[in-house]
Amino acid sequence: MSWIVKDASELVEFLRTKGGVYGPAGDDRIVFDELGNGAPPNLSRLSDVSARNVFQPMTHYYLRFEDRPDTEVSFRDYDTTPRVVVGLRPCDVAALTVHDTVFAESGSYRALRDATAIVGLVCPAREEACFCDSVGVDPRSTDGMDAALTVAVGGGYVLAALTDKGRTLMSGAPFPESGDATAADFREADHPVLAAEGVPEALGRLREMEIWDEIGFACVNCRVCTYVCPTCHCFTVTDEVFGTEGGRAAVWDSCQSKSFTKEASGHNPRATKPARVRQRILHKYAYYPEVEGALMCGGCGRCIKGCPTGRNIVEELTLLKGGAAT
Numbered sequence: 565m566s567w568i569v570k571d572a573s574e575l576v577e578f579l580r581t582k583g584g585v586y587g588p589a590g591d592d593r594i595v596f597d598e599l600g601n602g603a604p605p606n607l608s609r610l611s612d613v614s615a616r617n618v619f620q621p622m623t624h625y626y627l628r629f630e631d632r633p634d635t636e637v638s639f640r641d642y643d644t645t646p647r648v649v650v651g652l653r654p655c656d657v658a659a660l661t662v663h664d665t666v667f668a669e670s671g672s673y674r675a676l677r678d679a680t681a682i683v684g685l686v687c688p689a690r691e692e693a694c695f696c697d698s699v700g701v702d703p704r705s706t707d708g709m710d711a712a713l714t715v716a717v718g719g720g721y722v723l724a725a726l727t728d729k730g731r732t733l734m735s736g737a738p739f740p741e742s743g744d745a746t747a748a749d750f751r752e753a754d755h756p757v758l759a760a761e762g763v764p765e766a767l768g769r770l771r772e773m774e775i776w777d778e779i780g781f782a783c784v785n786c787r788v789c790t791y792v793c794p795t796c797h798c799f800t801v802t803d804e805v806f807g808t809e810g811g812r813a814a815v816w817d818s819c820q821s822k823s824f825t826k827e828a829s830g831h832n833p834r835a836t837k838p839a840r841v842r843q844r845i846l847h848k849y850a851y852y853p854e855v856e857g858a859l860m861c862g863g864c865g866r867c868i869k870g871c872p873t874g875r876n877i878v879e880e881l882t883l884l885k886g887g888a889a890t
């Protein structure tokens with residue numbers, strides 16, 4: 565079943581009758597957030613930050629306590645009331661499989677994931693930093709989406725329900741059926757792509773630090789690349805006390821932070837920048853593929869666009885692959 569949706573804000577209005585609605589919000593800086601009454605999602609380009617916070621909140625207090633002998637510690641799970649996330653692109657949906665794998669044993673994550681329907685957006689155009697198809701993701705794919713929006717010739721979107729969850733979500737939709745509406749052509753771009761084949765094998769041999777010092781020379785360890793990425797998932801656990809109350813929270817963390825691997829003894833196995841730069845690239849392109857048989861990258865290019873010093877993972881992997889081959 566498919567419909568014509570003239571305006572994405574009308575879709576959000578309808579979906580809000582089914583649960584909370586999340587989507588890309590903002591203009592200069594697009595991030596995934598809950599869309600309020602009448603707020604349209606910004607589908608004009610790929611968001612600057614991924615939808616990771618929809619599935620793994622940036623800060624989640626899972627335990628609360630009070631400094632009083634007669635009170636008990638209380639546990640708080642994720643809010644798992646039904647909700648829908650609109651505007652996830654194929655690279656982001658593919659990236660979710662990493663979270664699904666890493667958090668497979670987490671009942672809390674599974675409950676949150678199951679409570680969430682995905683209304684994806686088939687990519688209308690390749691953007692400057694995209695290299696999804698280099699890592700095996702088709703920008704026109706609807707895999708993993710419960711319903712999919714495709715930009716229609718003549719404006720608006722064709723919206724197709726693809727799964728039982730998507731059909732239930734769209735029941736009672738007030739939109740006209742799509743009839744013979746057709747999807748607009750995908751707009752290609754001319755920019756370098758990554759020849760990803762053989763990269764995990766080539767990188768697996770690059771353990772010496774000199775090459776990583778060279779590759780990561782420009783890095784200032786700001787961590788932006790990891791916080792915008794849809795496949796990154798590392799977190800730390802921290803206790804906070806506010807007066808007589810407190811909580812224990814799971815908070816996003818980053819392998820690019822010097823303190824990330826610092827042990828209670830004071831020893832830090834990744835105390836140097838080259839060691840941290842190596843970890844980020846090898847985890848995504850060598851270690852994870854070795855264990856799971858898939859790259860830990862959706863090719864969204866957000867780390868390229870977000871890096872304040874201009875590091876480019878496509879250029880670096882190309883260089884590293886060539887270096888390893890010689």
Ligand code: SF4
Pocket residue numbers: 782783784785786787788789790820870871872873874875
């Ligand atoms: S965004 Fe750039 S400078 Fe910041 S940690 Fe990542 S690679 Fe380093």
Ligand code: SF4
Pocket residue numbers: 659789792793794795796848860861862863864865866867868877
């Ligand atoms: S490593 Fe970069 S290109 Fe790959 S998924 Fe993360 S942000 Fe996107």
